[in-house]
Amino acid sequence: xxxxxxxxxxxxxxxxxxxxxxxxxxxxxxxxxxxxxxxxxxxxxxxxxxxxxxxxxxxxxxxxxxxxxxxxxxxxxxxxxxxxxxxxxxxxxxxxxxxxxxxxxxxxxxxxxxxxxxxxxxxxxxxxxxxxxxxxxxxxxxxxxxxxxxxxxxxxxxxxxxxxxxxxxxxxxxxxxxxxxxxxxxxxxxxxxxxxxxxxxxxxxxxxxxxxxxxxxxxxxxxxxxxxxxxxxxxxxxxxxxxxxxxxxxxxxxxxxxxxxxxxxxxxxxxxxxxxxxxxxxxxxxxxxxxxxxxxxxxxxxxxxxxxxxxxxxxxxxxxxxxxxxxxxxxxxxxxxxxxxxxxxxxxxxxxxxxxxxxxxxxxxxxxxxxx
Amino acid sequence: xxxxxxxxxxxxxxxxxxxxxxxxxxxxxxxxxxxxxxxxxxxxxxxxxxxxxxxxxxxxxxxxxxxxxxxxxxxxxxxxxxxxxxxxxxxxxxxxxxxxxxxxxxxxxxxxxxxxxxxxxxxxxxxxxxxxxxxxxxxxxxxxxxxxxxxxxxxxxxxxxxxxxxxxxxxxxxxxxxxxxxxxxxxxxxxxxxxxxxxxxxxxxxxxxxxxxxxxxxxxxxxxxxxxxxxxxxxxxxxxxxxxxxxxxxxxxxxxxxxxxxxxxxxxxxxxxxxxxxxxxxxxxxxxxxxxxxxxxxxxxxxxxxxxxxxxxxxxxxxxxxxxxxxxxxxxxxxxxxxxxxxxxxxxxxxxxxxxxxxxxxxxxxxxxxxx
Numbered sequence: 001x002x003x004x005x006x007x008x009x010x011x012x013x014x015x016x017x018x019x020x021x022x023x024x025x026x027x028x029x030x031x032x033x034x035x036x037x038x039x040x041x042x043x044x045x046x047x048x049x050x051x052x053x054x055x056x057x058x059x060x061x062x063x064x065x066x067x068x069x070x071x072x073x074x075x076x077x078x079x080x081x082x083x084x085x086x087x088x089x090x091x092x093x094x095x096x097x098x099x100x101x102x103x104x105x106x107x108x109x110x111x112x113x114x115x116x117x118x119x120x121x122x123x124x125x126x127x128x129x130x131x132x133x134x135x136x137x138x139x140x141x142x143x144x145x146x147x148x149x150x151x152x153x154x155x156x157x158x159x160x161x162x163x164x165x166x167x168x169x170x171x172x173x174x175x176x177x178x179x180x181x182x183x184x185x186x187x188x189x190x191x192x193x194x195x196x197x198x199x200x201x202x203x204x205x206x207x208x209x210x211x212x213x214x215x216x217x218x219x220x221x222x223x224x225x226x227x228x229x230x231x232x233x234x235x236x237x238x239x240x241x242x243x244x245x246x247x248x249x250x251x252x253x254x255x256x257x258x259x260x261x262x263x264x265x266x267x268x269x270x271x272x273x274x275x276x277x278x279x280x281x282x283x284x285x286x287x288x289x290x291x292x293x294x295x296x297x298x299x300x301x302x303x304x305x306x307x308x309x310x311x312x313x314x315x316x317x318x319x320x321x322x323x324x325x326x327x328x329x330x331x332x333x334x335x336x337x338x339x340x341x342x343x344x345x346x347x348x349x350x351x352x353x354x355x356x357x358x359x360x361x362x363x364x365x366x367x368x369x370x371x372x
Numbered sequence: 373x374x375x376x377x378x379x380x381x382x383x384x385x386x387x388x389x390x391x392x393x394x395x396x397x398x399x400x401x402x403x404x405x406x407x408x409x410x411x412x413x414x415x416x417x418x419x420x421x422x423x424x425x426x427x428x429x430x431x432x433x434x435x436x437x438x439x440x441x442x443x444x445x446x447x448x449x450x451x452x453x454x455x456x457x458x459x460x461x462x463x464x465x466x467x468x469x470x471x472x473x474x475x476x477x478x479x480x481x482x483x484x485x486x487x488x489x490x491x492x493x494x495x496x497x498x499x500x501x502x503x504x505x506x507x508x509x510x511x512x513x514x515x516x517x518x519x520x521x522x523x524x525x526x527x528x529x530x531x532x533x534x535x536x537x538x539x540x541x542x543x544x545x546x547x548x549x550x551x552x553x554x555x556x557x558x559x560x561x562x563x564x565x566x567x568x569x570x571x572x573x574x575x576x577x578x579x580x581x582x583x584x585x586x587x588x589x590x591x592x593x594x595x596x597x598x599x600x601x602x603x604x605x606x607x608x609x610x611x612x613x614x615x616x617x618x619x620x621x622x623x624x625x626x627x628x629x630x631x632x633x634x635x636x637x638x639x640x641x642x643x644x645x646x647x648x649x650x651x652x653x654x655x656x657x658x659x660x661x662x663x664x665x666x667x668x669x670x671x672x673x674x675x676x677x678x679x680x681x682x683x684x685x686x687x688x689x690x691x692x693x694x695x696x697x698x699x700x701x702x703x704x705x706x707x708x709x710x711x712x713x714x715x716x717x718x719x720x721x722x723x724x725x726x727x728x729x730x731x732x733x734x735x736x737x738x739x740x741x742x743x744x
Contacts, residue, residue, distance in 0.1 A: 001373065001741075002741045002743070002744065005744060016468065016470045016744050017468065018743050018744075050687060072688040073688065075374060092688065093649050095646055095647070095648040095649075095659070095702060095703050096388065096646050098386075098388045099388070117649055117651055118649065118702055120702055121702060143651060147652075148649075148651075148657055148686065148689055148691065149648070149649040149651055149657050149689070150649075150651060151651065274467055274468050275467070276464075276465050276521070277465050277467075277489055277520075277521040277522075279489055279515060279520075279522060279523065280524065288743075290666060290668050291714075291715055291718045291743055292743050294662060294666075295668055296685065314520065314552065315422060315444070315714050315715060316422070316444040316445065316464065316743075317520055317521070319520065330490055330492055331467055340662075342662075342663075342687050343663055343687060346663045346719070347718070347719070347741065347743075348741065369373075369374045369719065369720065369721050369740075370374055371390050371660075371663055371720070372374065372377060372388050372389070372390075
């Protein structure tokens with residue numbers, strides 16, 4: 001692991017770059033706000049750790065009331081369990097002998113749930129659980145519109161749920177019903193419509209399960225772009241929101257009910273970068289490129305610098321297009337708002353937590369690179 | 373660091389996924405071919421370690437005749453020196469007190485060169501070198517068309533070279549003249565034209581340096597897309613090629629002299645991925661998404677699977693569009709050719725080296741995440 005870019009107590013201007021900054025006040029407000037959104041309801045919060053990959057932040061979420069976390073990968077779940085998180089939903093299919101064995105071994109030391117969308121995979125999972133003397137909770141993934149994983153019909157859910165229920169080592173624990181492609185529909189009405197469709201499909205599935213004598217423990221889903229609709233639907237039990245802790249430029253382009261930008265959660269994550277070259281009047285070059293930020297959802301924005309754009313990312317360089325009388329000084333440090341927080345975080349080994357412009361903590365990105 | 377996805381001696385089908393595979397025969401042929409290209413010339417090869425970030429591969433390149441390596445970051449250079457590489461050109465500006473100190477400290481234990489394009493930065497570098505009692509070779513970066521870093525005119529080079537030559541702790545070592553944006557011009561003639569322009573500007577600069585009594589040690593530049601033209605130009609001394617060791621989908625779209633795809637170097641780098649869901653006839657989902665491959669230069673290609681495309685990358689999922697009677701089996705492993713090798717490698721902790729379908733070595737991606 002690369003050594004940390006900052007020392008506790010330093011001023012933020014002394015942080016080496018490029019480095020992920022977390023504004024702790026904003027982070028804490030985001031965590032509290034999401035928990036407040038379900039206060040007084042029957043819903044539970046199970047934030048997605050794929051966003052931050054940090055056991056420190058996961059533990060803050062649990063302290064605020066979350067019941068556990070979600071992970072996408074078995075190796076991520078292992079790191080969360082090692083970091084003291086005792087209840088993990090792997091919100092994804094687990095395929096391949098190595099991963100099945102690791103998931104089963106992990107279920108011996110924590111409450112682990114996984115998702116399935118294939119009957120052969122149910123058998124493999126049951127065999128792994130028996131081999132390790134483990135009990136694994138299993139959710140059937142229902143495709144509610146994302147066109148990714150998941151079975152397509154309530155009848156298929158029932159078939160898989162029945163197969164799970166027949167296994168001695170597995171327990172049918174409910175439905176995974178996450179609508180990934182709805183999260184970044186820009187118009188509020190489009191997101192509402194997408195989740196209304198998802199909720200209808202979930203309702204139909206719950207009916208059919210009931211008629212087949214299968215009890216559905218929980219319905220899990222929702223992301224930062226749509227959670228208000230899953231809450232309102234009345235059919236979801238757990239929220240899997242992740243990005244709300246940090247936000248990013250892409251979520252910032254979603255519109256609220258009135259057509260304005262969504263504003264409930266704050267940007268708490270920034271990439272600190274240094275101006276490393278000022279070769280011409282039209283541009284400045286910063287030291288953060290493709291290896292420090294992910295551009296899959298667009299370029300980063302400059303925090304507090306209107307009229308200047310991060311125009312192009314090379315491997316280790318970013319080009320800022322500047323105009324008029326604007327100038328940057330060599331060595332000047334700038335905060336970028338990442339285009340997409342999750343894959344950007346995954347590029348880094350450290351979060352530098354700041355409050356009042358000083359470094360309060362340095363947290364490892366514990367599950368950075370946990371792709372298995 | 374995440375534990376390795378493979379054991380030496382295993383069959384490749386036992387490698388956990390997603391994982392970077394290196395076909396060692398192809399890697400070795402690529403390394404030998406590039407060295408052959410400069411045999412009998414006065415040119416020297418200084419491969420760019422930003423591509424592989426591996427001290428193991430760097431040492432193979434040196435064993436084949438390379439004089440040292442290039443790095444883009446001081447932290448990368450530190451790791452190369454720790455791995456036994458005694459001669460490193462940081463082909464980039466070094467800005468900020470922390471980095472300058474580290475570069476100067478490193479120059480106490482290896483031959484280190486860095487680039488500059490700013491007179492204030494020359495002073496800072498000289499001060500750091502004096503503070504550490506180090507001697508640092510300095511190349512002036514000349515913008516030869518990339519519109520990124522570098523000074524724009526021969527006169528500015530002379531000014532900086534003179535300032536460097538006046539410093540007791542710095543040595544004016546030559547010119548950095550890399551044309552980044554020419555590397556992926558598709559047409560052979562366009563790349564030739566771009567490098568002809570670069571070589572003209574370098575020649576003019578060499579003339580002016582000479583007239584000012586400044587000896588230019590070396591001219592360094594070239595990438596995998598253009599090196600044949602830098603060789604032919606007669607003005608370059610060192611080649612900084614990086615991607616040739618692996619190649620990728622994007623370099624595969626460059627055209628040779630006859631308009632066909634370039635074919636001198638082979639794909640030696642693959643991302644092994646597993647089919648984790650087969651939910652519908654039109655698609656299969658694999659376990660490699662944005663956290664396992666970089667899509668900045670386009671989606672990965674499927675090796676040996678005509679007519680099937682990797683259509684969409686989510687954080688941890690990839691969607692393959694399939695049609696007709698094609699089917700994938702759950703758990704089937706597929707090799708992807710990354711769109712862009714450098715930032716893809718940077719996502720991983722391990723290379724799995726294979727020969728004859730068996731794992732021969734497991735190498736750490738030594739400088740993964742070395743962004744400072």
